[in-house]
Amino acid sequence: MSTLYEQLAEAIETRIRAGLLLPGERLPSVRQACHNVQVSPATVFQAYYLLESRGLIEARPRSGYYVRKPVRKGQVQVQTAPVSATTTEVAISELVFEVLGTTRDTDVVPLGSAFPSPALFPLDRLARCGALAMRHLAPQAMTAELTIGNTRLRDALRARYSRHGIAVNADDPIITNGAMEALNLCLQAVTQPGDVVAVESPTFYAALQALERLHLRAVEVPTDPDLGVDPDGLAAVLRSHRVAACWLMPSFQNPLGALMPTARRQAIVRLLARSGVPLIEDDVYGELYHGATRPLPLKAFDQDGLVLHCSSFSKCLAPGYRVGWAAAGRYAPVVQRLKMMSSLATAVPSQLALAEFLEQGGLERHLRQLRMALASNLGRVRNQVLKYFPAGTRVSQPQGGYFLWLQLPDHVDTLALHRQALDQGISTAPGVLFSADRRFRHALRLNAGHPDDARVVNAIRTLGELCGRGP
Amino acid sequence: MSTLYEQLAEAIETRIRAGLLLPGERLPSVRQACHNVQVSPATVFQAYYLLESRGLIEARPRSGYYVRKPVRKGQVQVQTAPVSATTTEVAISELVFEVLGTTRDTDVVPLGSAFPSPALFPLDRLARCGALAMRHLAPQAMTAELTIGNTRLRDALRARYSRHGIAVNADDPIITNGAMEALNLCLQAVTQPGDVVAVESPTFYAALQALERLHLRAVEVPTDPDLGVDPDGLAAVLRSHRVAACWLMPSFQNPLGALMPTARRQAIVRLLARSGVPLIEDDVYGELYHGATRPLPLKAFDQDGLVLHCSSFSKCLAPGYRVGWAAAGRYAPVVQRLKMMSSLATAVPSQLALAEFLEQGGLERHLRQLRMALASNLGRVRNQVLKYFPAGTRVSQPQGGYFLWLQLPDHVDTLALHRQALDQGISTAPGVLFSADRRFRHALRLNAGHPDDARVVNAIRTLGELCGRGP
Numbered sequence: 001m002s003t004l005y006e007q008l009a010e011a012i013e014t015r016i017r018a019g020l021l022l023p024g025e026r027l028p029s030v031r032q033a034c035h036n037v038q039v040s041p042a043t044v045f046q047a048y049y050l051l052e053s054r055g056l057i058e059a060r061p062r063s064g065y066y067v068r069k070p071v072r073k074g075q076v077q078v079q080t081a082p083v084s085a086t087t088t089e090v091a092i093s094e095l096v097f098e099v100l101g102t103t104r105d106t107d108v109v110p111l112g113s114a115f116p117s118p119a120l121f122p123l124d125r126l127a128r129c130g131a132l133a134m135r136h137l138a139p140q141a142m143t144a145e146l147t148i149g150n151t152r153l154r155d156a157l158r159a160r161y162s163r164h165g166i167a168v169n170a171d172d173p174i175i176t177n178g179a180m181e182a183l184n185l186c187l188q189a190v191t192q193p194g195d196v197v198a199v200e201s202p203t204f205y206a207a208l209q210a211l212e213r214l215h216l217r218a219v220e221v222p223t224d225p226d227l228g229v230d231p232d233g234l235a236a237v238l239r240s241h242r243v244a245a246c247w248l249m250p251s252f253q254n255p256l257g258a259l260m261p262t263a264r265r266q267a268i269v270r271l272l273a274r275s276g277v278p279l280i281e282d283d284v285y286g287e288l289y290h291g292a293t294r295p296l297p298l299k300a301f302d303q304d305g306l307v308l309h310c311s312s313f314s315k316c317l318a319p320g321y322r323v324g325w326a327a328a329g330r331y332a333p334v335v336q337r338l339k340m341m342s343s344l345a346t347a348v349p350s351q352l353a354l355a356e357f358l359e360q361g362g363l364e365r366h367l368r369q370l371r372m373a374l375a376s377n378l379g380r381v382r383n384q385v386l387k388y389f390p391a392g393t394r395v396s397q398p399q400g401g402y403f404l405w406l407q408l409p410d411h412v413d414t415l416a417l418h419r420q421a422l423d424q425g426i427s428t429a430p431g432v433l434f435s436a437d438r439r440f441r442h443a444l445r446l447n448a449g450h451p452d453d454a455r456v457v458n459a460i461r462t463l464g465e466l467c468g469r470g471p
Numbered sequence: 472m473s474t475l476y477e478q479l480a481e482a483i484e485t486r487i488r489a490g491l492l493l494p495g496e497r498l499p500s501v502r503q504a505c506h507n508v509q510v511s512p513a514t515v516f517q518a519y520y521l522l523e524s525r526g527l528i529e530a531r532p533r534s535g536y537y538v539r540k541p542v543r544k545g546q547v548q549v550q551t552a553p554v555s556a557t558t559t560e561v562a563i564s565e566l567v568f569e570v571l572g573t574t575r576d577t578d579v580v581p582l583g584s585a586f587p588s589p590a591l592f593p594l595d596r597l598a599r600c601g602a603l604a605m606r607h608l609a610p611q612a613m614t615a616e617l618t619i620g621n622t623r624l625r626d627a628l629r630a631r632y633s634r635h636g637i638a639v640n641a642d643d644p645i646i647t648n649g650a651m652e653a654l655n656l657c658l659q660a661v662t663q664p665g666d667v668v669a670v671e672s673p674t675f676y677a678a679l680q681a682l683e684r685l686h687l688r689a690v691e692v693p694t695d696p697d698l699g700v701d702p703d704g705l706a707a708v709l710r711s712h713r714v715a716a717c718w719l720m721p722s723f724q725n726p727l728g729a730l731m732p733t734a735r736r737q738a739i740v741r742l743l744a745r746s747g748v749p750l751i752e753d754d755v756y757g758e759l760y761h762g763a764t765r766p767l768p769l770k771a772f773d774q775d776g777l778v779l780h781c782s783s784f785s786k787c788l789a790p791g792y793r794v795g796w797a798a799a800g801r802y803a804p805v806v807q808r809l810k811m812m813s814s815l816a817t818a819v820p821s822q823l824a825l826a827e828f829l830e831q832g833g834l835e836r837h838l839r840q841l842r843m844a845l846a847s848n849l850g851r852v853r854n855q856v857l858k859y860f861p862a863g864t865r866v867s868q869p870q871g872g873y874f875l876w877l878q879l880p881d882h883v884d885t886l887a888l889h890r891q892a893l894d895q896g897i898s899t900a901p902g903v904l905f906s907a908d909r910r911f912r913h914a915l916r917l918n919a920g921h922p923d924d925a926r927v928v929n930a931i932r933t934l935g936e937l938c939g940r941g942p
Contacts, residue, residue, distance in 0.1 A: 139594055322817065330511075349818070
């Protein structure tokens, strides 16, 4: 008995083979197909995916799925990846969802995960801080500080901004349900449906998902694997498009690991000031530098309140607590209203646990240990990649965070690799996740934030072997 | 030195008095004005509000602000409130934000608050449950159950649905950051920008805000103060408009307190099944019945997966924990994706505290005590209203929850009353908050969920006196 999506795929395949759907003909959009055959988007997506894997249809940038021209067996399909001159309607979320779904299985080696090993965090101490802060709390405290967030926590964050010489508004920061909510609220605060947003290329898939959810269009800006977005490239995009906002991750960019140098940061902030375009700065990895000092956020150079700085504790201290924040500059009142409208407030127990932890001290010591552990893991996994992956593989050398970006030989389709690896209990994050128009088919993000146990080493070796098999 | 909004109001007033802006002429929208004069939406709104209070401009349904025709002094402006035949673009959030902002001050008597007294909840026991559940937790638990939520909590909720004879999908419920997020995600799951959504009239302002945030349009359905939405009225709306979704609160509706009878519930679910229109059911007050049994949610009658049932623990057990959920029926996969895209996951400490509490037992005993306390408070406050408010005041007699809905004599503008009361340290929720086109200018929602201390009694007496002053 075949599943619903297999049935749908078979019905479409029959029509293609019968010549009812011709090469080059566009298939219905996922939305249309859902409506036509009364199935869920996931089902349509899986059916299209199956047909794509059989070589019957192909996804085209900015456009949808098309019936493929027949290809002679053995012929290599090379993906061209010029930088997009036009904006792209975003529809990446189904694929992200499918790939991320696999990382939840604890039997799977989580090389595709976005989180470092939870064993790296002081979870017991956080739990004790939470218990202490919640004991005999005045009942009014549970509803008194809706929306903007707990005063103790906000004061601690303001003090940290201040230590980096960053002055934040009285309205900032706004505490959110993780950085993800902060980023989404900030994006909504500065855009309207249909607007164009400049993003890195490759970019963090959550940025693409946020654009998709808010009916925005992406323009991808070339991004150097080491230095991040080039200010001249961004300036060219701002000249050629009516860009409503930028969304950048200057420090240990996900997935590249790029670290933007100070001069580029200053140039970009100057560019924003001239153009009046707001910038959403995703700084969740900023504390995870492996070098001597924390890279200053773009926010530190911003005199105009145009930078909406977003971060969280999820990657550096308290995964699962879902505490993030936005320092939204001149947009803070709008972000605060959007927070009220979309989720009202952030969980008080989580906020208080973090406030207590920060007040007790010891964050810096934890961060030092975490940075050392991540730097050591990253170096080790990188060496394993160099050892086990085929010739022609290029691998990033990030100065912070815990991601490696691999560019594999052209014969390796990392989406196919992802599926093969999953069959062997290994998750990966294929390159197509990181672009609105499905570039980076030969690239792969690997999570090197997990301890160097035999399982991880074996997984890297297996991946390398899968890549080495040739076309 | 006048504030920014006073300066803006003065500039506009000067133009009106000079005849540069004529009676009937439309003022720039808040958005346009922000852009024109480079100030925040809040500033524009406050300026417009000031001009409205001076009688110089008026808000017109579905349209914006207009310069008023001069009115002879002493003439009473009677607000006509026909049921809207057309849909309304929603722009209520600035006003809601302004009014809600006042309820945060603990020196203010919170008759305008949406929360009952936090002293009514077992916060100490919840804190102990949280401490217990977090102690020695496996680190993986912090990131293993992203998005859909903690299994223990989901199982406990599924068991509660089952006790009411409600079968939920394997994908349901999805744990959210309070009911507010659940409602927002469900609304987004079933609409596209520009769609029309049927809401009650009056309706909970958060519904109007959610519509505003998602660029949707409202069509208000007449709602009986005792029986809720009339199925025939809803059927008429579905015939005359292309409605993408309904958003209803059948049990102890906010602000009316209406309790929809079973026959109406069944008729509405049948109507949805015929029309294929999804319904978002806001059931946050369902557990707060003062009678013998819990009203069955519309979800209980739904055979087609069209009801997206949303609720939370915020009003019945755990304010501030921000744990809600959606049982979204056929839309569950879409809601889950939207949750992932907008806030990724719900705080684990909050989820575990509630899971532990529910597993330990004692929820029913707490709810019995809570219902008794709320019923008693409501009756007492109602008697005080009858005693202190002027003749001609009508007051609801809800069978659950903790809100009273007052319809005051025509000379009482409750938005003006709200401001006068606030000067005396009393917050209220004026009727205009509960309609997209600013109806219910003579109505008021009072929170009767606070203990009967002298402060509350005095506040009710003061309100009654303010109303009694006459036009």
